[in-house]
Amino acid sequence: MAIDASWALRWVGASQEVLAENREHLIDLDRQIGDGDHGENMDRGFTAVAKALADQPPEDVPGVLKVVAKTLMSTVGGAAGPLYGTAFLRAAKAAPEGDLDSQDVVALLAGALEGIQARGKAESGDKTMVDAWAPAVAAARAAADEGCSPEEVLDAAATGAAEGAAATEPLQARKGRASYLGERSIGHLDPGAVSSSLILTEAARAASA
Ligand code: ADP
Ligand code: MG
Numbered sequence: 001m002a003i004d005a006s007w008a009l010r011w012v013g014a015s016q017e018v019l020a021e022n023r024e025h026l027i028d029l030d031r032q033i034g035d036g037d038h039g040e041n042m043d044r045g046f047t048a049v050a051k052a053l054a055d056q057p058p059e060d061v062p063g064v065l066k067v068v069a070k071t072l073m074s075t076v077g078g079a080a081g082p083l084y085g086t087a088f089l090r091a092a093k094a095a096p097e098g099d100l101d102s103q104d105v106v107a108l109l110a111g112a113l114e115g116i117q118a119r120g121k122a123e124s125g126d127k128t129m130v131d132a133w134a135p136a137v138a139a140a141r142a143a144a145d146e147g148c149s150p151e152e153v154l155d156a157a158a159t160g161a162a163e164g165a166a167a168t169e170p171l172q173a174r175k176g177r178a179s180y181l182g183e184r185s186i187g188h189l190d191p192g193a194v195s196s197s198l199i200l201t202e203a204a205r206a207a208s209a
Pocket of ligand 2: 037
């Protein structure tokens with residue numbers, strides 16, 4: 001299946017649904033090591049994104065990702081809005097207008113990670129969404145270099161993100177609100193890493209739908 005604008009629209013639409021379904025779960029996670037608003041932030045942001053895209057669906061992948069970026073920046077407060085906004089903006093800049101091949105998919109994902117790190121200055125192991133995106137990009141790159149299809153590259157990214165999100169539990173937070181808790185942040189999943197894993201799972205599903 002082509003990785004094109006209709007893939008991007010399916011991806012974002014499915015992300016909106018899954019974030020709405022996981023609203024309470026993400027609120028619960030953020031209540032444990034933050035202020036409990038992550039589920040609400042993501043649900044509000046992606047509901048606005050879905051509406052913006054329904055009004056005027058762009059015709060290429062960068063166009064879709066730019067609408068996501070702008071909408072998240074203007075509707076999501078807190079840390080996550082600017083971080084996800086910059087991620088989607090850099091992903092848009094990295095993606096070609098035509099169909100994406102395997103290396104283009106890697107470039108899109110790597111652009112998102114670069115945006116998150118440019119904005120938030122977190123490294124792997126700081127217990128943030130970087131801990132989902134960095135292994136996702138690494139797994140995607142390895143799959144593309146082995147000659148995997150774009151769908152397989154997205155599957156590898158989703159698996160990398162899920163493993164990375166799960167691995168945030170024993171970490172102590174060194175960035176963001178959770179870092180104020182010091183050692184008490186240990187033993188909880190990072191909410192932004194979990195929402196990132198949900199979103200990347202939908203990127204893979206949208207490619208096989
Ligand atoms: P806030 O922390 O302002 O309440 P959210 O609850 O929506 O915002 O988002 C919290 C998530 O943002 C965290 O779980 C973490 O994944 C992510 N985050 C916070 N600070 C950073 C950072 N500097 N770099 C990367 N991700 C971060
Ligand atoms: Mg919060």
